[in-house]
Every structure is written in structure tokens, then in C-alpha cells.
Amino acid sequence: MIYGTGLLAACLLLGRLAGRCLGQTLGIAGDVGGVGIAMLLIVTATGWLRRVGRLPAATRDGIGFWSGIYIPIVVAMAASLDVRAAWSGGLLAAVTGIGVVLACLALVPLLTRLGPHDAAGT
């Protein structure tokens, strides 16, 4: 178990480091895409371990546990945000959320026609 969690944590730390370095080169104080980079790292690392047959079930569970409780963690995060101060922005959230969904739904038929038709879903 701890190998999986350790690997996950190492990927996050490396991603953060890369994000910070990228931020410094771009002149942004902060972590630029560190979480995204960490995601690429974990996909690559576990993909490689799987191919060489070094990814036993216990290691997988060490990563799977965190993946499984991510929604509860997001709920905990939502519960500790400053919602009261954001109350005036509630309308903005509603308008944006619904607007984005409508716009993206409208784009579905346009993009479905793109590309070779035998490429997917057969």
C-alpha cells in the first residue's frame, strides 16, 4: 500500500517542482500546471510499472484509495471555503455554469462531423 501512496506523493512533489520552475521561467509567482504534470507522471510511471509487471494489487490499492476518496475531499474543501463572502457572486456562478453547458451542447453536432467517420465508436 505505502509504495502506491509513496509513488503518488513523489509524482505530486515532482509535478509541483516542475510547476514552480515553469512558473519562475514564465515570471508567475506560483505553481504552473504542477497538478497536471503530476497526473502525466503518474500515468507514465504506472503504465511502465504495469508493463514490466511490477505493479502488484497492494500498490494499486495505495493509489486507488486516494482516487476513491477524492469526491469526499472535494466536499471537505467546498465546506471550508469562504462562501459567505462569495454570496454576491452566486448569480455569476449560475449564469456561467448554465451558459457554458448550453454553448458546449450546441457545439456537439458541429464537432461530431469532424474527422474520418470510421475512426471511433465502431
Added chain:
Amino acid sequence: MALLLESIAAAEPLVVAFVAVAFVMALAEFASRYATGGRIHASALAVVIGLALAYLGGAATGGHKGIADVPGLAGIAVLGGASLRDLAIVATAFGVRMEELLRAGVAGLAALAVGITASFAIGAALASVFGYRDAVSMTTIGAGAATYIVGPVTGTALGAGSDVLAISVATGVVKSIACMVLTPVCARRIGLTSPRAAMVYGGLLGTTSGVAAGLAAVDAKLVPYGALTATFYTGLGCLAGPSLAYLVIRSLAG
């Protein structure tokens, strides 16, 4: 007895948080099944309950950390803090295989690119209309219009305030619920009947829970196709949000 409970809660904040959040999840699952007939996914309802609790906590204590300002519930801020949150989000990428993305084809990739760009653009534009004119807030709210995960990840990386983060998460939750509700209504009109259209749809909308619940209401056979592209959305959003999107928005917002 009450005093005893209080001292235990104070000594074990994280343990209390696990119990409290598990209770919220159970409540959301119950409400999803019996109040909405399974139409609205439990995860989205749970985040709504979380935001509501944060409001109540803030109103009761006058603090800025939502429900975590209530004595005994401080552990919720630890459980939901940036550190554990990012660890869990990175873990969700586990199981994703790059080869799968290629199966989605050109249309799937284009849908991901267009979907993420449209979310940031619409979110940032509306944020500035509503008076959030600095690049950090505009990007954070635009990221929330991608998903309620991309929002806080981007906002924390850029150093946005907790109130802006809350708007960003709320935007993502509204998107997720709107997606669940509006998809079955529009499915026929937008031709959402083939696996191919489902992949495009998953890449455009990107909210995993919204896509899964929306497609399930249309045709359960389409769910894996939509989920296939949607799983890449949050990862790409977290990658692009604090970097490319922020730079573009900063140069436009001045």
C-alpha cells in the same frame, strides 16, 4: 458528557472530519436516490451540501474558513486543504491510459481542446462583466467553468482568494448539475445518439459526473464513450489553467 465529546473532537480533528464528510456523502446519496430519482449525481449534491455548510459556518462564526471555523470541525479544512486535495486529484489519473485517448480520434481531441477553451473564455468573460476584472480571478472563475476541480486547483496555484475560489467551485457545480438536467432534454436535437457523438460530448462538457449522469439518462450504452474523453478533461484543464489560460487572460485583461 458534552465536555468529554468536545475534548475528543478537539484532539482528533481529522478523524472527526472523516466522520462528518462520510455523513454528508451518505446524505447526498440518499437525496440523489430518493429526491431526484437518481437523475442528479450524489457527488454534485454532496458538493452543494458542502458549500451550504460553508455558508452556515461562515454566517455562524463570522470566519473565513466556512464550516471549519466551528470549533471541533477544524479538521475539515485539513481534509479539504490543498495538499490532500491535489494528492487525491492526481490519483484519479491512475488507470487512464494514453492509448485510449487516441481511440477517441480527431473529433475527440478537438472536442477536448474546444471544450476547455470555451469554458475558460466564457467563464472569464462573464467574470469581468460581473466586476471580477483581475486576471487571477478571471482565470479562476473560468477554470471553475471547466470543472469544480480545475477551478480550485488553478485558483490555489495562482493565489486567488477564498471567496473567488468559492465562486469558482459553485460555477463548476452549477455546470455539472445543468449538464445532468439539460443533456436528456437536448439529446435528440444535438444528435447525441452515437458513440462518436458521445465521445465529442464528453470532451466538450468534461464534468465527469455531469457527463456520466447526463448520458445515463439518454442511453446507458453511451456512458463509457463519454467518460472516455471526459476523464482527460480535468487533467488537461489543471495543466492548462494556471499556465496557458492564465497567460492569455492576463495579456487580454492587461
